[in-house]
Each structure stands twice: as C-alpha cells, then as structure tokens.
Amino acid sequence: MPEEANPFESLQEQIDDAGAYLDVGEDVLERLKHPQRVLETNLSVEMDDGRIEVFRAFRSQFNGDRGPYKGGIRYHPNVSRDEVKALSGWMVYKCAVVGIPYGGGKGGIVIDPDQYSEAELERITRSFATELRPIIGEDRDIPAPDVNTGQREMNWIKDTYETLENTTAPGVITGKAIESGGSAGRVEATGRSTMFAAREVFDYLGRDIEGASVAVQGYGNAGSVAAALIDDLGADIVAVSDSSGAIYNADGLDARDVKSYKTETGSVTGYDGATEELTNEELLTLDVDLLVPAALENAIDGALAHDVQADIIVEAANGPLTPDADDVLTESDIHVVPDILANAGGVTVSYFEWVQNRQRFYWTEERVNDELERIITAAFDEMTTAYEENDLSSFRVAAYVVALRRVVRAFEEGGSWP
Ligand code: NAD
Secondary structure, X not given: OOOOOOHHHHHHHHHHHHHOOOOOOHHHXXXXXXXXXXXXXXXXXXOOOOOEEEEEEEEEEEEOOOOOEEEEEEEEOOOOHHHHHHHHHHHHHHHHHOOOOOOEEEEEEEOOHHHOOHXXXXXXXXXXXXXXXXXXXXXXXXXXXXXXXXXXXXXXXXXXXHHHHOOOOHHHOOOOOHHHOOOOOOOOHHHHHHHHHHHHHHHHOOOOOOOOEEEEEOOOHHHHHHHHHHHHOOOEEEEEEEOOEEEEOOOOOOHHHHHHHHHHHOOOOOOOOOOEEEOHHHHHOOOOOEEEEOOOOOOEOHHHHOOOOOOEEEXXXXXXXXXXXXXXXXXXXXXXXOHHHHOXXXXXXXXXXXXXXXXXXXXXXXXXXXXXXXXXHHHHHHHHHHHHHOOOOOHHHHHHHHHHHHHHHHHHHHOOOO
C-alpha cells in the first residue's frame, strides 16, 4: 500500500497550483501556507470510575484575513496536528469560494467516542471548551460540528463558554439545536448545496438533469438529502449505497422511501424497490450521468478512477478523490464540481445561524433556502468564469483560484503589520 499523502502537504500543493494563476508574490503565498496559530492541549478529565484520563486536543486557526476563524471540531482516534492544520486550511478556501466573511479553523480531540459514557463525553467536551475559551468567541473563532460531534456537543460548548464568560453568546458556535439558537434548514444544507451544484453543472454543460441517471455513494445526512432533492429535479436515482453495500434499479429508486427504510432497518440493503444489489466499487464505476460521492474521504483512488464511467461528479463528501484520482478524471474529461463549493451549504447555513444569533432574529426555512441558493449559484458562476478566463484544467483549480484571490486581496488591502 502506498503511504497516504500528508494532508497538510496536499493543502500546500493546492495553494501553489492556484497561486500560479494569480499575480501574487511567493512571500504572500508562503504566508498563506501555514496556520496563524495552533493550540495543542492535554485535557485531563475524571472518568466515571474516578480515574483521570488524558486526551490530546488541537485547534488550528489557519487564516483570519477575511473574518473570524470558522470550522468544525471532530472526535476521532486519528486526529493529528497535521490533519487539523490541513482541515483548517481547507475551511479558509471553502468560506472564500462562497464569499462568506470567515477565515478557516478546525479542531479535534484524539478519542474514540464510542468508548466513553455520555457523562464522560460531556466532561471531556466541557474541558476542551474551557481550554478553547480564550481563543474562541463570536468575533474570534466559531467552532461547529464535524466527524462524531453534533448538536449535543455544540450545546455543551455554548453553555460552558456562556457560563464562564457570564454572558449570552449563542453565535460562539454553530450547528446547535433549534431551541439553543440553531437555524432552520441547517440539517439539510449540505445535501441542498450539492443539489444546487448538480443543477448548475448540468445547465452549464447544456445537459438536462431531468431523466439523468444518478448514483449516490453514502446515504447519511449529506447523501440522502442530496438524493431526495436531485430526485425532485426529475433525475433517476438509480443506485445508492452505505457501508452495508449498494442497491440498484435502472428505472430509479424512490430516494425518500429508501431513507425511511434505512432509518427503520439501519441500512439501504434489502430494500424491496431495488432490482439488484451491488458492491460499493460497482456503484462507483456505474455508467451514469452523475456520481455523487457522499461518504468518506479517499473513496476513489487513482486505480479505481480509470474505471469510473460517470460523466459528471459532484463531491458532497470532503476529499472523496485522492489527488491521483483527480488527475486521472481530469485527463478523462470528467467534470468534477469540487467539495469546497458543492458541500459548502453546511458552512453557509452555519453562517446564517451566526447572523441570526447576532441579530437575535430568526429566519424562516424558506428564507434560509433562498439565501443558500443565491450564494451557491453565484459561487458556481464565479468558478466557471475563472475556469474559462484562465483556460484551467478543472473546476477544482478554478475554485481555488477564486478563493485564493479573495484571501490574497483581503490580506493586501489590510497590509502587513506589524
Ligand atoms: P453521515 O455519517 O451522516 O453519513 C455517512 C454515510 O456514508 C453513511 O450512510 C455510511 O454508511 C456511509 N459510508 C461509510 N463508509 C462507506 C463506504 N465505504 N461506502 C459507502 N458508504 C459508506 O455523514 P455526513 O454528515 O453525511 O457526511 C458525509 C460526508 O460529507 C463527509 O465527508 C463529510 O465531511 C461531508 N460533509 C458533511 C457536511 C454536513 O453538514 N453533514 C458538511 C460538509 C461536508
């Protein structure tokens, strides 16, 4: 097995690739390749049996030229300093490509949360929130959920922060439950931006999404919502999968009914509207008009990419293609709408949540969805304009060019001081 690329080095290469198309000095690019600061801390927390256990945790604040740092907190045994640094950098570009006024951050605790009780997880989370308190805040750094964290953890972090600061500051964190200051439409936001990206790319390429065949890998939050909304556009969702395997029906599956079936049974396999069961690899190489990877990173590597037959890929997951796969697909003229734009609905509606928190005025779901549509379609147009103007090889490079240009401008307008 080849060693997996160091994510932080991959990020730095992407910045160099996009920088080549901009009038920007090496010195400024170098500055944008490193986090501004990284907090590393060791949380010592009492377990249910009275023992103290120590957990390593990080928060990387990559770049704040365009606004407060923004990005999730993940709980996973593989969390590392380099991974957190890279993920915080990608958040800079995700926020910049859709033009929302944030920089990038990311955090994590090295932990397998399944091994701990809810009370232990609450103490661990509150301990991390206490360490984060001096560097986060509504105007400083606004964490959010990521792998293995959700509304519960966000509510604990908000409560810890507000208690220690003796204030109310719901906008210190996003991804909260509605009653704790969350936003309507947040749960569906990532799948919804994936649908907008799919609709726009079909339109851009002069193809009809109505009647198009679609395969969706991963049927969790992002994948199942994207499938249902793309189904609503008249496409045929011919195959979907989760970690248990894939199901297929050439005439199209009922995306919402599959979701109900998965909620009841725990998996998509065994669904009686399917005519065939496939492996996940078979799903990824189906001859479809659109493939939506919505599971985990590195789902398609260089070898598998040679067998991909889809015409268009819209990345709902973060980093579903390895850099090698990306090269192979670019050479095969398969159009890929990159994750930083397609799945930016999550962070965009987090931004709406923060705006509503600060205004103490809450929007209807309809308003949230309309504003999201406006932002994603405008970002798509800016990406394709950069793609054409610079004669770029892929939408991904174009998205990075748009994003990097915005970050560089914000830095240059502010100037270098001290
Ligand atoms: P989730 O846990 O709700 O769903 C993940 C799904 O992938 C599950 O159905 C799981 O069974 C399936 N899966 C896991 N391994 C698989 C495999 N090998 N083959 C096929 N399916 C597999 O997670 P989610 O929130 O939907 O996130 C999915 C992706 O979208 C991640 O990359 C995440 O970073 C990205 N994303 C999510 C959001 C969000 O708001 N939820 C925002 C931005 C990006």
